[in-house]
Amino acid sequence: MYQNFGLFIDGAWVRSSDGLDVLSPVTEKPLGRVPAASPEDTARAIDAAARALPHLREMGGFARADALHRIADEMLARADEATRMISAETGKPLAQSGREWALSCDQFRWYAEEARRIYGRMVESRVPGGRFEITREPVGIVGAFTAWNFPAALPARKLAPALAAGCCVVLRPSSQTPGVAMVMVDCIRAGGLPDGAVNLVVGSTANTYVPIMADARVRKVSLTGSTRVGQQMIRDAADTVKKVSMELGGNAPLIVYDDADLEPTLDAVVATKFANCGQVCVTPDRLFVHDSVHDAFVEGFVRRARKIRVGDGMDSDTGMGPLINAGRLSEIDAIVQGAIRAGATLACGGQRPAGQNSGHFYEPTVLTGVTDDMRVFAEENFGPVAAITRFGDEAEVLARANASDMGLAAYAFTRSPDRARRTVATLKAGMVGINSFALAASEAPFGGTNFSGMGREGGTEGIGDYLDTKLAQIVF
Incomplete structure (x- = not known):
């Protein structure tokens, strides 16, 4: 080769x-x-x-x-x-x-x-x-x-x-x-x-x-x-x-406001979260979802995650490949199990796929009831793990989203231009996507702030x- x-x-x-x-x-x-x-x-x-x-x-x-x-x-x-x-x-x-x-x-x-x-x-x-x-x-x-x-x-x-x-x-x-x-x-x-x-x-x-x-x-x-x-x-x-x-490193927040167009939002978030098995520095790691749409968001997210076929990337029907090595596999499982022990709820995934005993594969995983101090939320997990939490109002979620040493990317989904502008102005990140994850383009400056x-x-x-x-x- x-x-x-x-x-x-x-x-x-x-x-x-x-x-x-x-x-x-x-x-x-x-x-x-x-x-x-x-x-x-x-x-x-x-x-x-x-x-x-x-x-x-x-x-x-x-x-x-x-x-x-x-x-x-x-x-x-x-x-x-x-x-x-x-x-x-x-x-x-x-x-x-x-x-x-x-x-x-x-x-x-x-x-x-x-x-x-x-x-x-x-x-x-x-x-x-x-x-x-x-x-x-x-x-x-x-x-x-x-x-x-x-x-x-x-x-x-x-x-x-x-x-x-x-x-x-x-x-x-x-x-x-x-x-x-x-x-x-x-x-x-x-x-x-x-x-x-x-x-x-x-x-x-x-x-x-x-x-x-x-x-x-x-x-x-x-x-x-x-x-x-x-x-x-x-x-x-x-x-x-x-x-x-x-x-x-990154630990990107994603804010789903109450006025987000939920179905296209879910399509975009799930595809982005599990691309490259979550091993992407700008992937959304901390998912803040408004109380009013939280349950519907989780249901749609889990339904989509369960449809992703995990396997060899050389197969045309594979939707998500493996983690890069055994160390990453072990680390991701430890992060997930630690979150569950700390009180998070496992909505789907959380283990190696059935029947795959070789390769560094891990199921697309969704955790709910996550708190901001849990490792899965406070640190970049760099794996196929979506950690979801609730929020009530705009000022609260922006403060929580900014409570990180990292400042690479941040995202929000909303149909309000005014809210979008306020969010861009307030979030501490080198790059902000509103209703989009398309930040990596040759014509656009890619990079972060802080750590x-x-x-x-x-x-x-x-x-x-x-x-x-x-x-x-x-x-x-």
């Missing part, structure tokens, strides 16, 4: 003296073995990026734009291969994998155009005959670290804007899902970028993360991962004063984290 890939350094696939097995979350058996980088391999990748950096910058924005369009063309041509790789490594249904790859292609399209629009400006100076010129330049080498839950979209969100800006990248994807990133990097070869513009290393923290963070030539790091890892990265980045952007991270990926804002601002005072 990985025989055509490996580590990607200085424009070529290379092997290493060590390797690691990639396990299927469906069968728990190896999908294949990939080379694991040594510290020396990672150093060689950084060296290659350093050599390529002046050449990538000299290409100019228009040439880089053309290269990114060629990359997107190659990605589209290899969509079937990539889609199947995503489903094999994550277990998610093929339809979801296909949408993820399409979104990844779109990142390269969007940033191809942004490469042509890295604007500066001119400001009159108070010095006679003078003027200020403000330009924007690539920060330099970027270390990019991505998680396993969206193994295509997350690398694309970092690679596309970095290359558009003129930055070289050392990409370190999750060791649990390295193949998808390898397919993407192989597609990047079609862009005609300088050798070393993109490098890929897979392996342990000591062999990959540590050398990247210690090297002063790496001027920026971008992370998609947990808050705990993000906090450590901020500390490590301080030693060489690297620029840092990161999208970390959910800093910086943005996507939109015009996304390229800014890969650029430095230079001021010149010119007097004649």
